[in-house]
Amino acid sequence: MVSLKDISVRCGVSVATVSKALNGHKDVSEATKERLIKAAKEMGYFPNSQARALKTNRTYNLGVMFLDEAGSGLTHEFFARLLNSFKTEAESAGYDITFINRDMGSRKMTTYEHCKYRNVDGVIIACTDFTSQDVYEVINGDIPVVTIDHTFECRSSVLSNNEQGIEELVEYAYSMGHKKIAYLQGNKSAVAEKRLKGFLRSMAAKGLEIRQGWVLTADYHNPELTYKLTKKLLENDDRPTCIFMPDDYSAIGGYNAIKDMGLKVGEDVSVVGYDGIAYATLVSPKLTTYAQDTERIGREAAKKLIALIEQPQTTFHEVITVGGSLVKGESVAKIN
Amino acid sequence: MVSLKDISVRCGVSVATVSKALNGHKDVSEATKERLIKAAKEMGYFPNSQARALKTNRTYNLGVMFLDEAGSGLTHEFFARLLNSFKTEAESAGYDITFINRDMGSRKMTTYEHCKYRNVDGVIIACTDFTSQDVYEVINGDIPVVTIDHTFECRSSVLSNNEQGIEELVEYAYSMGHKKIAYLQGNKSAVAEKRLKGFLRSMAAKGLEIRQGWVLTADYHNPELTYKLTKKLLENDDRPTCIFMPDDYSAIGGYNAIKDMGLKVGEDVSVVGYDGIAYATLVSPKLTTYAQDTERIGREAAKKLIALIEQPQTTFHEVITVGGSLVKGESVAKIN
DNA sequence: TTTATTAGCGGAAACGATTTAGACAGTGCT
DNA sequence: AGCACTGTCTAAATCGTTTCCGCTAATAAA
Numbered sequence: 001m002v003s004l005k006d007i008s009v010r011c012g013v014s015v016a017t018v019s020k021a022l023n024g025h026k027d028v029s030e031a032t033k034e035r036l037i038k039a040a041k042e043m044g045y046f047p048n049s050q051a052r053a054l055k056t057n058r059t060y061n062l063g064v065m066f067l068d069e070a071g072s073g074l075t076h077e078f079f080a081r082l083l084n085s086f087k088t089e090a091e092s093a094g095y096d097i098t099f100i101n102r103d104m105g106s107r108k109m110t111t112y113e114h115c116k117y118r119n120v121d122g123v124i125i126a127c128t129d130f131t132s133q134d135v136y137e138v139i140n141g142d143i144p145v146v147t148i149d150h151t152f153e154c155r156s157s158v159l160s161n162n163e164q165g166i167e168e169l170v171e172y173a174y175s176m177g178h179k180k181i182a183y184l185q186g187n188k189s190a191v192a193e194k195r196l197k198g199f200l201r202s203m204a205a206k207g208l209e210i211r212q213g214w215v216l217t218a219d220y221h222n223p224e225l226t227y228k229l230t231k232k233l234l235e236n237d238d239r240p241t242c243i244f245m246p247d248d249y250s251a252i253g254g255y256n257a258i259k260d261m262g263l264k265v266g267e268d269v270s271v272v273g274y275d276g277i278a279y280a281t282l283v284s285p286k287l288t289t290y291a292q293d294t295e296r297i298g299r300e301a302a303k304k305l306i307a308l309i310e311q312p313q314t315t316f317h318e319v320i321t322v323g324g325s326l327v328k329g330e331s332v333a334k335i336n
Numbered sequence: 337m338v339s340l341k342d343i344s345v346r347c348g349v350s351v352a353t354v355s356k357a358l359n360g361h362k363d364v365s366e367a368t369k370e371r372l373i374k375a376a377k378e379m380g381y382f383p384n385s386q387a388r389a390l391k392t393n394r395t396y397n398l399g400v401m402f403l404d405e406a407g408s409g410l411t412h413e414f415f416a417r418l419l420n421s422f423k424t425e426a427e428s429a430g431y432d433i434t435f436i437n438r439d440m441g442s443r444k445m446t447t448y449e450h451c452k453y454r455n456v457d458g459v460i461i462a463c464t465d466f467t468s469q470d471v472y473e474v475i476n477g478d479i480p481v482v483t484i485d486h487t488f489e490c491r492s493s494v495l496s497n498n499e500q501g502i503e504e505l506v507e508y509a510y511s512m513g514h515k516k517i518a519y520l521q522g523n524k525s526a527v528a529e530k531r532l533k534g535f536l537r538s539m540a541a542k543g544l545e546i547r548q549g550w551v552l553t554a555d556y557h558n559p560e561l562t563y564k565l566t567k568k569l570l571e572n573d574d575r576p577t578c579i580f581m582p583d584d585y586s587a588i589g590g591y592n593a594i595k596d597m598g599l600k601v602g603e604d605v606s607v608v609g610y611d612g613i614a615y616a617t618l619v620s621p622k623l624t625t626y627a628q629d630t631e632r633i634g635r636e637a638a639k640k641l642i643a644l645i646e647q648p649q650t651t652f653h654e655v656i657t658v659g660g661s662l663v664k665g666e667s668v669a670k671i672n
Numbered sequence: 673t674t675t676a677t678t679a680g681c682g683g684a685a686a687c688g689a690t691t692t693a694g695a696c697a698g699t700g701c702t
Numbered sequence: 703a704g705c706a707c708t709g710t711c712t713a714a715a716t717c718g719t720t721t722c723c724g725c726t727a728a729t730a731a732a
Binding site for chain 1: 687688689690691
């Protein structure tokens, strides 16, 4: 690979001058600057990122921390889309992405140690267990961090407007005439809490009764469990007319349960999802759901993280809330 | 961060000795080696990956190159699962993953230049346009490469057994009594060619007629187009009893087309997919498909790539074929 | 005893970049 | 002329490692 030195000998200047010319410092004349930049281009020069990082302590690498278990993480559409937009935004600012997990090869290391080893400039934490030791270490470390859908003291985060999303869904279901609404919530997390809160509040605001046994705890991204719980909800004679699923993916389990009981989604039983994944508009009947703006969540997270890295003095910690939008499908029946 | 020097002063030895002790060289006594390792552990030492890379020219980073357009790449279940297992295998060997694309920040660079800039030790190429200039540059460069589902001269690749997969599906459809089979193929690529070849061959072997207009070119991962083409296939009076979809995801479009025409999947019209994504078993009726072993494909690719990197002399280029398995769903009717 | 060998360790250069401090020449001012 | 100042450039240190080579002392061989 061609180095600064190669350029310097060819042009008869010092390495320092080449470096400054290429980095746009002012103490090098316009003439030589142009000459050097031209030479660099001709010779196909690219800075050695490792050497630069060694000296400047800036790698232009961002760590991505997420739950890395089988069936999780990358294969979650929510996370995949989030990562995609985060990556796009980061790249346009010159940053690459590194997955941060524990246990690199033979060496046992924690996530935080992995960050230090790779010297990432910042970390984004998403779709993980925010109560874990690994997260704790990173949050309390000295690396800029942005969390998704969970907020820590003195750290920045990007939140989907979970409370409002559910409220809009309740509002919609109510407007369609539903009063007997059941709620399957996701596994314990800040997100699940927010959504439940939104649900309970808007139900109360509408004067709707929250039945005993109609608020159940399922899992996110678990159609099988949702299948079972949906069946359970429908077994009794007095059953809900509308069921809120933990998320769109799980809702498929709900669909199947309803069909298997000989009922029709969107006619006998109404269903509401959450997320706005691609399948929501492909299933039949189309799922009514609240589409999170994952594209913007990822973008905002990247922007904030890069701001924290590049302007640490003038950037403050904040909680950024990103709104979504109600998607009216065909899964909620009009009743009276 | 604690460096070799810190350890050396604390233990009263030279930096060189510490380095050699930690890297298991032989010219350092067992006693001091143990002492130094212990000290390193106590002080929380981790090597600075940049410094090491600078000196050794090994970053322990693998580049991942894939089609990075909207709606592609990360959000493809096939790719996501592939990446996941590739990543797991790579990490267990001490490698991290870097996404390689063009245009880092303001600097225009090609994918290959990006590789050079980040000094990745090897590259895996998947789910992309293999005829592009970007791929060409990388293939003809001096970085170890493994390609997925496409083979280049003198390069290693991991292939899914596409030909055989289709053949098994034809075999199955035939065994269920189907003779009038239509085939929607994916967009132009080595994979599409292989599958088509498998289809034509096994149809011929069974003495089945390949009707004019029953082999159409659709897209991978495009339910909308598949929807249209499926309708087109079913519009005529003399219609196929079984349709092969480009992939499972697109098959959803096919399902919808069939339903929208007032027909029933798995009764009036049979449907076959390809991939074995999670949704295949969630849709109703369950999709009959050929499940690619993405988990193994990713693992094999990582293994091969790392072998090429670490034992360049004794590793030869090869084409690794990974088998899949037929998944009998409910979407193929028994007819006579 | 002398010499050759070896084990164990350290010095120093190198990787490729950035950055500080200073050299040098030219300019303008008194 | 003497002085300060400015613009342009260079030398050298530095980041944290690895590695080649050489040194010392101890051991083995003669």
